[in-house]
Amino acid sequence: MKLDRFLKEHIEEILAEWEAFSLTLVPTAVSGMVLREHARGMLQAIGLDIATSQNPEQQYNKSRGNAPHMAGGFQSAAFSHGGQRQASDFSLIQLCAEFRALRATVLRLWLPKVGDMTQEIADQMVRFNEAVDQALAESVVSYSSKADQTRELFLAILGHDLRMPLFSMRLAGENLKKPALTADQIAETGDRIRRSTRLMNSMVADLLGFTRTQLGSGMPIVPALVDVKVVCESALEDAKAAHPQSRFDFHTTGDTTGSFDGVRLHQLFANLLFNAAQYGDIDAPVVLGVHGDERGVLVKVTNQGPPISAESLGAIFKPLVQLSEGGGQDDRPRTSLGLGLFVAREIAEAHGGEIAVQSDAECGTVFTVRIPGAA
Known part of the structure; x- marks a missing residue:
């Protein structure tokens, strides 16, 4: 059985196995419906790619990540999948593991249905691996782009939020330079400084905690x-x-x-x-x-x-x-x-x-x- 035909006829079986594996990575990351729609679109695109003739130049360009739909900015199912996975707290390693599982699942289910290993079957396996690699490349590009946007947004918010207590402390410092301040005015200024430092300390503590979790070490505790x-x-x-x-x-x-x-x-x-x-x-x-x-x-x-x-x-x-x-x-x-x-x-x-x-x-x-x- 040709691989493109197998993908079309057994897509539900492949999707069920792949979804089960993906949910072991991040169980509550995304609904099964969204996962299946992305996977269905990727498998359909892979099947179409395998069934489409390809000359040596096109194969070379694809191996360099220059497939026509990527060069034109088309957002494929794989591209959308990468962005969604970043938003669902998947790591880049988990994203790659999904595609490794997809490759293994398809080959494990398809190869027993193949008779003799002919040159045509070998060519289809090569085309399938090329298509999976291309889909993975698109997902990684989308994932990285989304991660960059999130990081830039985070830095912008951090700068904005720190500016407010810093400005308050600056005003408090200017007030303390004024002559003939009453005891109540000094106490009020001290309270303003204390509130600002408490707020800044909270933000810095959260930032450090977030950084530790992103480095993969988890949140350390000393009981x-x-x-x-x-x-x-x-x-x-x-x-x-x-x-x-x-x-x-x-x-x-x-x-x-x-x-x-x-x-x-x-x-x-x-x-x-x-x-x-x-x-x-x-x-x-x-x-x-x-x-x-x-x-x-x-x-x-x-x-x-x-x-x-x-x-x-x-x-x-x-x-x-x-x-x-x-x-x-x-x-x-x-x-x-x-x-x-x-x-x-x-x-x-x-x-x-x-x-x-x-x-x-x-x-x-x-x-x-x-x-x-x-x-």
Whole structure:
């Protein structure tokens, strides 16, 4: 059986195997429907390529990544697949693994249906490998382009967000140079500097945490005997300093001690409190609840405000995702890096725990962190 005919008649069988493999890489990265549409388009293009005659010059150009549709800027299924995979948190290694699996799956299913190994069969295998390599090249180009755009956007947002607290600190410095400042004016200026440094420290900590995860080392933790209640009180002080106009309620029950990384947990809870104060209703308190039991520690951060859409909830823990402002602008300090919740999830998972979120008009937005008693 010719390979182009095999691809057409057995495409569903190939898609099922390839989808199963892809979902083992990043199980929740993308819906099966989107995955199958991209794969179907790539297999159809590969089959058409194999069935189309090709002269030596065309074969040489293709081996150099200069296929006609790439030179013309046409966005093939493979090109779209690469961009979508970057947006779904696939690594470049995982993207290449998908194409390796596609190649192996097709050959494993097709070769038993081939009789004698003729020159025509060998030529089709060569054409198939050329087409898969071409599709991989297109996906890598799209993936890299999307990654470059994301990086440039991130740097632009970082510069914008750091400028605000730096400007505030500069004004505070100018005020301190004025003669005859009253004690209240000095105290107010000091509070402004403290709020700005807390905000900048939060952004830098998130940036460092994000960088560690992207280097492949994961979020490092150093467990020790820690009382989560004390950690939450410290995180609450940071949140109050950065958001003095917001109200916070704190309650705790049970034994909240265990083997945890107190520094990392402080960053986790501070990120959740900062997020709640930034997006919640300014007239309603942010509620921090801590409960300890034999299974570990359960922490909930609740804020009232516009519900988060189901679409946003699905992507809320991804890096570089910014929530919509919802209730409009005010003078609350803000950061739009989109790293805080991503770092919070990484810290929870590094402790062997998990973090979840639910949001509706009645209960507000509730982030729930469950951490076992020993990290």
